[in-house]
Amino acid sequence: MAIITMRQAISDALWEEMERDPKVFILGEEVGVWGGTYAVTKGFLDHFGEKRVRDTPIAESAIVGAGIGAAMVGLRPVSEIMTINFAFVAMDYIVNEAPKMHTMFGGQMKVPLVIRTAGGGGRQLGATHSQTPDAIFAHFPGLKVVSPGTPEDAKGLLKAAIRDDDPVLFIEHAAMYQVRGEVPEGDYTTPIGVSKVQREGDAVTIVTYCKGLQLSMAAADQLSQEGIEVEIVDLRSLRPLDMGPALASFKKTNRAVIVEEGWPSYGVGAEVATRLYEAAFDYADAPVKRVAQKEVPLPYNAALEQFALPQVADVVAAVKEVL
Amino acid sequence: MALKKKDHLELYHQMVLIRRVEERSAELYQAGKIGGFLHLYIGQEAVSTGIVSVRQPQDRIITAYRDHGLALNVGIPAKAVIAELLGKETGVSKGRGGSMHMADVEKNYWGGHAIVGAHLPIAAGMALGDQYEGNDGVTICMFGDGATNIGFFHEGVNLSKVWNLPVLWLCENNQYGMGTAVDRASAVEQIHMKAEGYGIPHSRLEDGMDIMKVREAVGAALDHIRSGKGPYFLEIMTYRFEGHSMGDPQRYREKDEVTKWEESDPIGIYNRYLVKEKIATQADLDKIDQAVETEVTEAVEFAEASPDPGFDTLFDYMYASKE
Numbered sequence: 001m002a003i004i005t006m007r008q009a010i011s012d013a014l015w016e017e018m019e020r021d022p023k024v025f026i027l028g029e030e031v032g033v034w035g036g037t038y039a040v041t042k043g044f045l046d047h048f049g050e051k052r053v054r055d056t057p058i059a060e061s062a063i064v065g066a067g068i069g070a071a072m073v074g075l076r077p078v079s080e081i082m083t084i085n086f087a088f089v090a091m092d093y094i095v096n097e098a099p100k101m102h103t104m105f106g107g108q109m110k111v112p113l114v115i116r117t118a119g120g121g122g123r124q125l126g127a128t129h130s131q132t133p134d135a136i137f138a139h140f141p142g143l144k145v146v147s148p149g150t151p152e153d154a155k156g157l158l159k160a161a162i163r164d165d166d167p168v169l170f171i172e173h174a175a176m177y178q179v180r181g182e183v184p185e186g187d188y189t190t191p192i193g194v195s196k197v198q199r200e201g202d203a204v205t206i207v208t209y210c211k212g213l214q215l216s217m218a219a220a221d222q223l224s225q226e227g228i229e230v231e232i233v234d235l236r237s238l239r240p241l242d243m244g245p246a247l248a249s250f251k252k253t254n255r256a257v258i259v260e261e262g263w264p265s266y267g268v269g270a271e272v273a274t275r276l277y278e279a280a281f282d283y284a285d286a287p288v289k290r291v292a293q294k295e296v297p298l299p300y301n302a303a304l305e306q307f308a309l310p311q312v313a314d315v316v317a318a319v320k321e322v323l
Numbered sequence: 324m325a326l327k328k329k330d331h332l333e334l335y336h337q338m339v340l341i342r343r344v345e346e347r348s349a350e351l352y353q354a355g356k357i358g359g360f361l362h363l364y365i366g367q368e369a370v371s372t373g374i375v376s377v378r379q380p381q382d383r384i385i386t387a388y389r390d391h392g393l394a395l396n397v398g399i400p401a402k403a404v405i406a407e408l409l410g411k412e413t414g415v416s417k418g419r420g421g422s423m424h425m426a427d428v429e430k431n432y433w434g435g436h437a438i439v440g441a442h443l444p445i446a447a448g449m450a451l452g453d454q455y456e457g458n459d460g461v462t463i464c465m466f467g468d469g470a471t472n473i474g475f476f477h478e479g480v481n482l483s484k485v486w487n488l489p490v491l492w493l494c495e496n497n498q499y500g501m502g503t504a505v506d507r508a509s510a511v512e513q514i515h516m517k518a519e520g521y522g523i524p525h526s527r528l529e530d531g532m533d534i535m536k537v538r539e540a541v542g543a544a545l546d547h548i549r550s551g552k553g554p555y556f557l558e559i560m561t562y563r564f565e566g567h568s569m570g571d572p573q574r575y576r577e578k579d580e581v582t583k584w585e586e587s588d589p590i591g592i593y594n595r596y597l598v599k600e601k602i603a604t605q606a607d608l609d610k611i612d613q614a615v616e617t618e619v620t621e622a623v624e625f626a627e628a629s630p631d632p633g634f635d636t637l638f639d640y641m642y643a644s645k646e
Contacts (some may be wrong), residue, residue, distance in 0.1 A: 023454070051455065057485065062444045062478035069448020072433065075455060077448075092441055092475075106417030108428045109566070109639040142641055165644040 001184055007177035009118075009151035010157075011040045013158035016187065018048055021076060024053055024162055027054040028063055028080025028116075037082055038118060038177055057132035062089035064115060068098050068167075071113040076162060077251065084119035084128050084171060098167035099142025113167045114158070118174040120211055121309055127297035130305070135271070136208075138238035144192055145238040147171040149213030151181040153236055156190025164192060173211045173261075184233050193240035197249065201229035204319045205249040205256045207272050209235040212259035212291075212310070219315035230319055238268060243275050250276050254285040255322040261316055264292035286322040291315050333600050334376055334534060336611050338368040338590050341392045343619045344401050348391070348408055351623070352569045357408045361422050364392035366532075366564035369589035370495055371396050373537025374463060381460035383431050384454075385446050387467055388423035389563075390435025400426065401622035411629035418632045419640060431460075440470040441499075443479030443492075450488035450554075461548045462490045463541075466581065469500020471514050480556070484521045487553040492518065492542050494558040495531070501567045503576040518556030531561035532587045533626040535596065562587075 004012075006120035018024045026041060032055040035042035043119075045053045056063050060081055067079035081087050087094055092116060101109040121130035138145040144166055148154040181234070198213060201221055206216045213234050220230045231253060233246045250256050256276055258269035269290035276288055294308040326334075345363045352361045360601045364371070366385030367389075375396035378384065386393050396406050399415050408422055415425050416596035426434030433449065446464035453460045470476055471494060483490050494514050498505050506512050518525035524547065528540040537559060562584040566573045573581075597603040 053487075057478075057481060059365055059478040059482065061475050062440075062482045065444025065475065065479065066448035066451060066482060069445035069447070069450075070452045070455070071448050072445070072450035075452050091437055093444075096438060097436075097445065102643050103640045104416065104420045104424045105426045105428075105434055107643070108416070108426055110643040112643075114465070133624070144642075168641045191348065207401065215399050 001182040003180050004151055004183050005177060006151045006172070006179045007038065007040055009155040009183055010158055011042070011170065014041065014154045015044070016053060017159055017162045023074065024076045024078065024216050025054065026078045026080060027050040027056050027067060029058055029082050029142060031055060031080050032180050034111050038174065048320045050281075059271055061093060064090040064093035065097070067113045068101070068111055068117070070094060071102065071111045071312070072109050076112050078116055081115060081117040081240055083174065084117045084133060085128060085131050087117055093253045093295070094137065094169060095140045095143065097229060099140050102166070103142060110165050111167045112165045113172065114161045114170055115167070116170045116172070118172040119318070120173040121298045122175050124302055124305060126300045130298040132260070132293065134171055134238055134262055135267045138268070141292060142166070143239060144168040146192055146212040146236065147170065147238060148236060149198070149208075149210050149234050152178065152183050153182055153190050153234070154186050157236065160189040160192050160265050163189065168192065171210065174213060179214065181211055190236070193237045195236060195242040195245045197231060198234045199230070199232040201231040202253055203228045203255070204322055205246065205253045206230050206232045207246045208232065208259040209233065209238070209268070209276045211261050214249065215312050215315050216243055216259050218312045219319065222316055223313070223319055228319065228323070241271070243272070243279070246272065247276065247279055250280050251283045252282050256288045256323060257291060257315065258288065258314065259291045259310065261293055261310060263295050264290050265295060267292060289318045289322050291318045297318055325633050328602055331597055331605065332611060334372055334601070335593055335597065335608060335613065337372045338534070338593060339380050339612055339615045340401060340618065341368045342373070342590060343615050345370065345391060345553055347623055349569065349617050351356040351408065352369040356421070358410065358419050359386070361408070361569045362389040362567065363563070363565040364389055366498060366560045366584065366589070367495065368392060369534040369537050370472040370531050370559055371497055371563050373534045374465070374493065374541050377538050378463060379460070381458060383433055383449055383451065383460060383462045384465070385462065385472065386435055386465040387439070387442065388435050388437040389467070390423065390425050393432065393465070394425040397427060397430045398464060399430065399432070399549070401425050401618055402582035402625040405510065405622045406626040406629050408608065409626045409629070410631065412632045413626070413629040417640070432548070439475035440466065440475035442466070443470070443475050444482065446490055447479045447482045447488055450483065450490040451486065453489055454486070459549060460489070461545055463493055464490055465493045465495055466490050467500060468494060468498065468505050468514050469503070469508065471517055472500070472508055480518065480523065481574055481609060483554040484523050485624040487627050489548050490554045491548055492523070492554060492556040493541070494556070495561055497561050497563045499563070499567065500573070504575070510528065513558070515556055515558035516591055523554050525556035525558070527560065529560050532589045534589060534593050538608070567625070
């Protein structure tokens with residue numbers, strides 16, 4: 001297995017899918033001449049040409065709206081929203097158009113659209129450019145929401161998303177493109193809506209995804225030195241949400257910490273905790289604990305920003321609290 | 324494209340059918356059998372009938388929520404339209420869409436869309452689909468005057484010019500966006516002038532109550548687009564005789580204005596034209612009126628006798644990709 005970055009894994013998935021299927025094309029701000037603001041589509045324009053690598057105006061509604069229209073008539077577009085903060089500008093298309101076409105017309109229309117975007121804080125971009133609003137999007141039936149935590153999953157899930165007949169919001173983390181990991185050789189897909197145990201243990205169950213997985217893995221290494229072995233369940237998809245591995249793990253460890261980068265109110269942790277209680281209340285030996293961002297628009301100041309964001313130490317402390 | 328007598332009679336049939344279906348729908352609404360909103364097309368029949376009569380089968384049509392007329396024009400049976408209004412399983416959208424969401428993809432009719440202006444970027448994407456595949460179809464996107472004041476309009480129209488897409492922007496100016504007259508909502512009253520700002524050729528048809536004039540204007544616009552010159556913007560002046568939707572008290576317009584427009588009833592104009600030009604006799608046309616009465620009565624009976632969708636079908640159309 002090769003060790004590559006998250007950026008390379010995502011880029012490879014796009015490249016391979018475009019090679020495989022001529023109906024796959026990408027559109028978005030700076031995806032072509034610039035090569036992608038996170039350099040994910042570098043070299044694509046030269047290889048695939050302007051027809052399939054389409055620079056757009058800074059007009060998010062057009063980027064996603066046109067993607068929906070093209071998908072409805074048989075193409076397989078990948079609409080790139082530069083950051084998830086700009087997804088609000090295209091909110092109607094993401095939550096109100098794409099996920100409802102199939103239902104509302106009695107199954108006549110399919111929208112095989114992927115919306116790629118990057119979220120997350122920690123880069124001193126201020127409050128409007130540093131958000132993790134994943135739970136908002138996962139609220140809507142009809143949309144699939146995927147957010148990988150490793151290069152292997154990023155590649156496999158993006159390929160699955162492109163081949164999926166429904167709209168998929170694919171959320172990357174802007175601060176994770178340099179994260180490295182092993183990626184299998186050859187063509188493979190990772191199923192959407194299937195959680196995965198990323199690390200086995202018996203002390204506490206950590207349920208997490210995306211950047212939270214990185215924090216949790218680092219926390220697990222520290223805890224292991226103290227003899228505490230945590231089990232880490234990576235959700236990978238927020239909708240459909242597979243609670244199977246998390247529940248099985250909770251029934252084994254009887255304790256859970258949920259780690260996410262978004263705000264806790266109405267968030268992923270709130271959802272997961274409730275589902276654990278609903279399905280396995282009798283197994284709880286301690287209240288389920290959430291680790292998340294402090295409830296404030298993120299400040300620009302680096303120290304303040306880091307203080308507001310969840311850290312490895314917060315995960316370590318939370319695990320010890322439920323033990 | 325000259326019309327034979329049978330073609331004229333078919334168009335007259337469609338216009339009368341729209342009128343009668345709408346009148347019966349209003350009654351069904353008053354009787355509490357139709358829920359939600361009901362936006363009637365009465366008064367605008369020459370527009371949709373004229374458009375559909377000159378489009379080629381490869382030309383896609385998409386419209387806003389005032390969509391019953393177009394549904395009948397493209398050949399969706401009256402029984403499937405009325406069944407949809409009643410929310411029945413036999414409705415064109417299987418009871419999932421209702422009044423505002425009728426489509427028949429097989430007939431290249433891509434539906435009524437209910438968020439004002441949102442279908443414009445989607446139409447651009449559909450036109451991109453044809454351009455991408457090298458097809459010679461034109462996407463005809465119909466919308467009201469009110470839709471030209473929302474951001475979606477500008478993003479969609481701009482993108483169509485930037486990418487030289489084969490799309491006909493067809494503004495059906497019935498002079499009111501809900502209860503707000505054009506001059507109270509739009510900085511320019513001549514809506515087609517908005518296309519000037521995007522370098523798109525444009526024109527206005529003052530008499531949209533005359534189907535023959537609609538056919539001529541739309542035919543010329545489609546020829547323009549099909550010759551590879553990119554998008555075209557056509558504004559057609561028309562008038563809705565009823566309120567914005569059922570339950571609209573219409574306090575915003577004077578009785579005189581409504582009476583004046585009713586004198587230019589598109590069905591009356593077409594009737595007089597056919598008789599005067601000796602294309603059809605009044606007896607021919609009366610026969611159509613009677614046939615439509617029977618057709619609509621049977622359609623209502625069919626719809627009322629149809630089953631509601633079963634509870635076991637609730638999730639049937641949420642996702643296109645089945646596990």
